[in-house]
Amino acid sequence: MNNTTSIKRGRGRPVGSTSFVNVSLADLDQFIGTKSAIPVSRVWLQKMNLTVQPITRSINEASDTTDTTPKVEFKITKL
Amino acid sequence: MSRFAELVGQADVKKKLDFYLDAHEKSRKFPFLLLTGAKGMGKTEFAKETARGLKAADGAPKAFLEINCGTIKNAQVFFEQVFAPVIQGNEITVLLDECHALPKDLMTVLLSAFNTEKTEIKQVTWREGMYEFNFKKQTFMLATTEPDRLFAPLKDRLTHIDFQTYSVSDVAKIIQKILPDVSFKGEALDRIATTVRGNARSSVQRAKQIEMYCETKAKKDFGCKEWDDLCSKIGINPSGLNNTEIQILRALKDRGDCSLNMLSAITGMSRSSLQRDSEVFLLQKGFMKIEGQRKLTVAGAKVLEQVKA
Numbered sequence: 068m069n070n071t072t073s074i075k076r077g078r079g080r081p082v083g084s085t086s087f088v089n090v091s092l093a094d095l096d097q098f099i100g101t102k103s104a105i106p107v108s109r110v111w112l113q114k115m116n117l118t119v120q121p122i123t124r125s126i127n128e129a130s131d132t133t134d135t136t137p138k139v140e141f142k143i144t145k146l
Numbered sequence: 147m148s149r150f151a152e153l154v155g156q157a158d159v160k161k162k163l164d165f166y167l168d169a170h171e172k173s174r175k176f177p178f179l180l181l182t183g184a185k186g187m188g189k190t191e192f193a194k195e196t197a198r199g200l201k202a203a204d205g206a207p208k209a210f211l212e213i214n215c216g217t218i219k220n221a222q223v224f225f226e227q228v229f230a231p232v233i234q235g236n237e238i239t240v241l242l243d244e245c246h247a248l249p250k251d252l253m254t255v256l257l258s259a260f261n262t263e264k265t266e267i268k269q270v271t272w273r274e275g276m277y278e279f280n281f282k283k284q285t286f287m288l289a290t291t292e293p294d295r296l297f298a299p300l301k302d303r304l305t306h307i308d309f310q311t312y313s314v315s316d317v318a319k320i321i322q323k324i325l326p327d328v329s330f331k332g333e334a335l336d337r338i339a340t341t342v343r344g345n346a347r348s349s350v351q352r353a354k355q356i357e358m359y360c361e362t363k364a365k366k367d368f369g370c371k372e373w374d375d376l377c378s379k380i381g382i383n384p385s386g387l388n389n390t391e392i393q394i395l396r397a398l399k400d401r402g403d404c405s406l407n408m409l410s411a412i413t414g415m416s417r418s419s420l421q422r423d424s425e426v427f428l429l430q431k432g433f434m435k436i437e438g439q440r441k442l443t444v445a446g447a448k449v450l451e452q453v454k455a
Contacts, residue, residue: 137223138217139213139214139223139227139228140214140217141212141213141214141232142211142212143209143212143232144194144209145210146197146207146208
């Protein structure tokens with residue numbers, strides 16, 4: 068029987084680790100133009116008093132990428 | 147005849163193909179051939195050898211394209227996957243193998259394209275595309291084991307070349323040709339040749355089995371003793387009979403004359419399968435006859451005696 072009261076270990080983000088690093092705009096400018104969209108943290112935007120657009124979730128139907136066109140079998144021989 | 151010197155047998159086929167190749171050398175014209183015959187009669191090999199004689203404008207043999215028609219689902223895939231990228235504009239010989247399996251829409255297209263009375267260049271519009279058959283550059287041959295299933299009007303546009311069963315001496319030549327280093331002793335080669343049912347492909351397979359035997363035994367001489375040993379090891383029966391055929395002959399011997407239904411019940415095979423796969427060979431060899439009922443012949447009883455229980 069499972070012990071549901073035990074604390075799960077080894078999951079989630081460890082304390083102190085972070086996904087973000089600091090980089091200067093000048094450095095970024097070398098790689099991206101002024102009109103490029105770059106992903107930033109929503110929390111950071113809120114701290115900067117910028118409006119955050121609500122996230123709209125959209126699920127794209129997985130399109131069947133398998134090529135169903137039947138392949139013709141043929142062989143070319145140079146005589 | 148030197149064109150087909152490498153191929154054994156089918157003298158009649160060679161004569162006809164030689165004639166058409168001679169005509170092609172002079173006029174650049176070549177008929178749309180329909181090669182018919184049972185499996186393993188050499189249709190593809192002869193088509194390839196014929197293609198060697200069909201020269202392009204620069205004097206070199208044209209490339210040879212072999213298409214398995216059973217894999218062509220419709221005319222569209224043929225044009226998109228084969229015709230446009232490989233055939234159109236090129237000097238090439240095309241073999242449409244198992245052509246009875248061509249889709250109906252493609253048969254209709256070919257029926258129209260192969261009408262070359264007025265011009266040897268035919269343009270075909272199919273859906274959004276336009277395709278050009280140029281029979282000065284492209285030669286089409288068709289091959290089938292089932293000519294009765296071919297669209298009749300298309301069949302009428304084709305020049306028929308029918309292949310025949312290989313004789314025992316032809317089969318012996320094929321086997322000896324494949325195994326030049328093996329010395330066959332006594333009647334061994336003739337006995338071997340009777341077991342491949344006049345089929346060139348089976349002759350090649352039999353030669354490979356003999357080669358394996360000789361390599362295993364480190365022998366170059368192959369006589370009747372070695373042949374009997376090989377037969378008992380891999381189950382080769384007299385006249386190349388298979389187990390169903392032996393079962394039929396045994397049933398006729400033990401029970402007397404039988405109906406097809408009875409043979410079907412005894413062997414567990416369907417009536418159509420028995421007729422197509424077993425009875426044709428037994429009738430051909432004279433081991434069985436049909437007079438209302440199926441009957442065992444004297445030859446059938448004799449061959450049955452040679453089969454080890």
